[in-house]
Amino acid sequence: MRFCQARVEHTLNQILPAADTIPVRLHQAMRYATLDGGKRIRPILVYASGQAAGVAGERLDVAACAVELIHAYSLVHDDLPAMDDDDLRRNKPTCHRAFDEATAILVGDALQSLAFQVLASNHHMSTSTETRLAMLDTLSRASGSRGMAGGQAMDLAAIGQNLNLAELENLHIHKTGALIRASVRFGAMLNDTLDKAKHDALDHYAKCIGLAFQIQDDILDVAGTTQTLGKTQGKDQAQDKPTYPALLGLNGAREKAEELRQHAHDSLAGFNSEADPLRWLADYITGRDH
Numbered sequence: 001m002r003f004c005q006a007r008v009e010h011t012l013n014q015i016l017p018a019a020d021t022i023p024v025r026l027h028q029a030m031r032y033a034t035l036d037g038g039k040r041i042r043p044i045l046v047y048a049s050g051q052a053a054g055v056a057g058e059r060l061d062v063a064a065c066a067v068e069l070i071h072a073y074s075l076v077h078d079d080l081p082a083m084d085d086d087d088l089r090r091n092k093p094t095c096h097r098a099f100d101e102a103t104a105i106l107v108g109d110a111l112q113s114l115a116f117q118v119l120a121s122n123h124h125m126s127t128s129t130e131t132r133l134a135m136l137d138t139l140s141r142a143s144g145s146r147g148m149a150g151g152q153a154m155d156l157a158a159i160g161q162n163l164n165l166a167e168l169e170n171l172h173i174h175k176t177g178a179l180i181r182a183s184v185r186f187g188a189m190l191n192d193t194l195d196k197a198k199h200d201a202l203d204h205y206a207k208c209i210g211l212a213f214q215i216q217d218d219i220l221d222v223a224g225t226t227q228t229l230g231k232t233q234g235k236d237q238a239q240d241k242p243t244y245p246a247l248l249g250l251n252g253a254r255e256k257a258e259e260l261r262q263h264a265h266d267s268l269a270g271f272n273s274e275a276d277p278l279r280w281l282a283d284y285i286t287g288r289d290h
Contacts (some may be wrong), residue, residue, distance in 0.1 A: 001044060001280075001284075003007070003041065004040065004044045004047045004048075004064075005039075005040045005044070007047070007057070007061065007064075008040055008043040008044075008061070008064045008065060008068060009035065009036075009040075011061045011062070011064070011065050012034055012035060012065050012068065012069075013115070015065055015069075015118055015122075016030055016031050016034060016035070016114070017030065019031055024138065025099065025103060026106055026107065026110065027102060028099075029095055029098070029099045029103050029104070029106075029107045029108055030100070030107050030111060030114075032045035032095060032199040033072050033075070033076050033095045033104075033107050033111070034069065034072040034111065037090035037091070037092070037098055038068075038071075038072075038090055039087075039288075039290075041180075041213070041281070041285070042064075042065075042067040042068055042071050042180060043064030043065065043067060043068045043183070043185040043220060044102050044277075044281065045058050045180065045184050045187070045206070045278075045281065046063050046064040046067060046183050046184075046186045046187050047060050047064060047150070047277070048187065048188065048275075048277035048278045048281055049183070049184045049185075049186065049187025049188055049202055049278065050063075050186075050187030050188075050190060050191075051187070051194075051274055051275075051277055052187070052188075052202070052268075052271050052274050052275035052277075052278055053187055053188045053190070053191040053194050053198070054191055054194075054242075055187060056190050059103060059125060059126055059127070059190055060184060060186075060187060060190065061124060061125070062118055062119065062122045062124055062125035063119065063125060063135065063186040063187070063190065064183075064186075065115075066115045066118055066119040066135075066139060066186075067115075067139070067179060067182060067186065069111045069112070069114055069118075069181045070111070070112060070139065070142075070143050070148075070179060071110040071116045071173060071179060071218070072111050073107070073109075073111035073112045074108075074110070074143075074148055074152075074179075075089060075095075076095045076096075076104050076107050076108045077104075077105070077108040078152065079094040079095065079096065079104075079207075080096055080101065080104060080105070081096070082099065083152070083156070084235065084239070085101060085222075095107055112143070112196070115139065116136060116139065116140070119132065119135055119136055119139060120132060122134060125190075127190055127192075128192065131189055131190065131192065134189060135186060135189055138185055138186070138189070139182055139243065140177050141178075141179065141182075142178040142182035143178070143179065143182075146174070147174055147178035147179070147182075148174065148175060148176075148178050148179050149177075150174050151171055151172065151173075151174030151175025151176065151178065152175055154170075154171045154174060154175065155171060155175055155241065158171060158241065158242050159239060159240055159241055160240045161242060162242065163242040163247070164247075165247060165248075168242055168243075168244065168247060169211060170225070171242075172208070172210070172214040173210065173211065175214075176210055176213055176214040176217075177207060177210025177211060177213075177214070178210075179211035180206055180209060180213060181206040181207060182201060183206070184202050184203065184205065184206035184278075185199075185202070185203060185206070187202075187270075188202050195251060198270060198271070201267050201268065201269075201270055201271070202209045202267070202278075204263075204267045205264045205267035205268060205278060205282070208260045208261075208263045208264040208282075209260070209261075209264050209281065209282050209285050211260050212257045212260040212261055212264070212282070212285055212286050213285050215244045215253050215256055215257040215260070215286075216257055216285060216286055216288060218236065218243040218244045218245055218253060219244070219245060219250065219253050219254060219257070219287075220288075220289065220290065221235060221236045221237070221243065221245075222237070222243075222245050222250060223250065224289065224290065242244065244256060257286045258286065260286070261282050261283065261286045264278075264282040265279055265282060
């Protein structure tokens with residue numbers, strides 16, 4: 001995990017514009033929001049899925065960075081006063097607090113466009129034009145109105161509402177799960193010879209851990225601490241958002257996460273030890289404390 005974190009950090013540092021490039025303040029803020037922080041779960045999933053699919057690590061760097069740039073943009077915008085209005089992210093002031101609200105909006109815009117730029121044109125991702133186009137399509141769907149952005153809209157509309165389990169899962173399949181599924185798909189897509197059954201198995205794995213990730217986030221919002229989480233604890237309850245612990249109880253939410261963890265493992269039955277990093281990630285996602 002640390003090797004993948006270091007690898008994506010190094011590549012992001014190269015891809016992001018230098019801090020002294022005009023417009024300086026925007027580029028400084030882009031680097032502030034992206035570098036030196038975060039678990040890097042989504043890029044690690046790209047590397048782990050790629051390993052399971054037999055793809056060399058150097059071919060995965062660009063795809064790993066693309067999903068992390070989208071994730072970083074989403075966090076900057078999620079933290080804005082018009083959204084979740086948060087002051088802390090990754091144990092430091094949120095982007096709009098460290099700089100200003102207008103700069104934070106532009107940071108999100110620029111990080112999003114940079115993700116598509118590197119995925120479309122970076123020569124280090126050796127693959128066919130058809131695969132690049134398919135990856136661009138996958139990322140645009142995962143981050144757009146039928147994916148992450150749509151999930152955020154659903155999340156805002158759900159404040160103060162009583163959702164049932166199916167409605168809550170649908171919300172988080174979009175808001176959290178879509179980009180996680182794209183990350184796992186990316187690793188597999190870079191092997192043009194991988195059969196459909198394995199693609200489908202990896203996608204089911206991704207769906208399971210995407211939901212499990214959100215359930216664990218909801219649990220930690222109740223049971224964690226601000227210092228450990230690196231973001232404000234208790235924010236969901238304070239904003240009256242529907243969550244898995246509120247719907248199922250804390251123990252019920254933990255049982256649901258464990259069920260999804262097991263389903264994720266079951267999805268990998270057709271893979272050998274090359275998929276062990278994916279198995280480890282399923283365990284980590286449901287056992288993490290931040």
